[in-house]
Amino acid sequence: MAETQASDVLVSFRGVQKSYDGETLIVKDLNVDIRKGEFLTLLGPSGSGKTTSLMMLAGFETPTSGEILLAGRAINNVPPHKRDIGMVFQNYALFPHMTVAENLAFPLSVRGMSKTDVAERVKRALSMVQLDAFGGRYPAQLSGGQQQRVALARALVFEPQLVLMDEPLGALDKQLREHMQMEIKHIHQRLGVTVVYVTHDQGEALTMSDRVAVFHQGEIQQIAPPAELYEHPRNSFVANFIGENNRIAGQLQSRDGDRCVVSLARGEKVEALAVNVGEPGQPVSLSIRPERVRLNGHSENCANRFSGRVAEFIYLGDHVRIRLEVCGRTDFFVKQPIAELDSALAVGDVVPLGWAVEHVRALDPLPAA
Structure with a gap:
């Protein structure tokens, strides 16, 4: 500008x-x-x-x-x-x-x-x-x-x-x-x-x-x-203060230009945008908006794919928030419009999920809560 x-x-x-x-x-x-x-x-x-x-x-x-x-x-x-x-x-x-x-x-x-x-x-x-x-x-x-x-x-x-x-x-x-x-x-x-x-x-x-x-x-x-x-x-701070945000703690493994690879506590790897990171080996936090996470078949083309267990549905009229257990976290949220919700999905189901590289940001580590 x-x-x-x-x-x-x-x-x-x-x-x-x-x-x-x-x-x-x-x-x-x-x-x-x-x-x-x-x-x-x-x-x-x-x-x-x-x-x-x-x-x-x-x-x-x-x-x-x-x-x-x-x-x-x-x-x-x-x-x-x-x-x-x-x-x-x-x-x-x-x-x-x-x-x-x-x-x-x-x-x-x-x-x-x-x-x-x-x-x-x-x-x-x-x-x-x-x-x-x-x-x-x-x-x-x-x-x-x-x-x-x-x-x-x-x-x-x-x-x-x-x-x-x-x-x-x-x-x-x-x-x-x-x-x-x-x-x-x-x-x-x-x-x-x-x-x-x-x-x-x-x-x-x-x-x-x-x-x-x-x-x-x-x-x-x-x-x-x-x-x-x-x-x-x-x-x-901005990622968490503005809107809803899934955050996952990890460690920077490698960086190539504006992309990076982050390893999580249980050995999973996430490819992310390197926005605010230090040197390899240092802690980072990953930020993923709940509406950017794809479930089931929609996740097939995502670079980052995992499985999650459905823990809870929170009905909000025009959309549903689905709480899942993903990557060792029990509070990972996915936001889905009612029209896109799979009615067969139930608490306890284990489903594939994923997100594109451009929708996950590697940021400075969050201060301990």
Whole structure:
């Protein structure tokens, strides 16, 4: 991919670190460029540094070292209200004593906008989140989903160049959350505003983002478009954090370019992509997605073939997860669409299975659990 032009970059983190006690770094050395119009998600477990990074960008936290640039200007010492940034939080933070329209008008009034312009912008923002008829209501008269839409409209009403969202859908139920994910994604596409979004929900990150930055222990492990992150994880943390993943411990036997051979504990050999490996003799972990494993006759042409004993079926509506005992592991999963499931398959059956070389990745060994 071509290098991002400086004029395309809206936000730059340069060598940013954050420590609260002068010893432990919550954010270790953050260097990332966020492009204009991009939807970038910061994803990671709690305590990984993603929210702290967002709060430094918002101005609610100050970097211990390094600098943050917004549109080419260092903003380390610019107070939050002067950064031209819209914000949406999980708890909505709407003013309960103001109507929906007054809530939306507030950020415009404090910017000294005329009443006519305010009314026009509020009308447009309500329409954008499909709440045209709700301007006269108070937050308490709205459902959780409607309140979150108002919070979204309020963050967008003054047309900021950047909108930050911190777990904005965390309090909503699953169905509403999925609906709102699409709403936010479509609004982003229509407006072309830059969005930096924080979540620990990998499904949400994959669904909504142009790129995802995976955080772990204060560092970005990988930053890439969703499909690349899922199909081509760079290390074992990313492989395990994004999506479901079978992992098998082994030892690197030999390497030839981007291919390698890994020997397993019981003497089996696996041919894999060499993604993040050391020298022959060193430990590695193999990563295979459950949907990439072929069963029975479908496994005949696979370079890596084994047999597995069926231990359990887990029915999930549109697909079934089959737990097998494979290569000495009791928790090896295969994911099959209902339409492809062999109805004769039963617990206790020993079946052939396999996977192609391009679907198994040799990565750094996992830390002991």
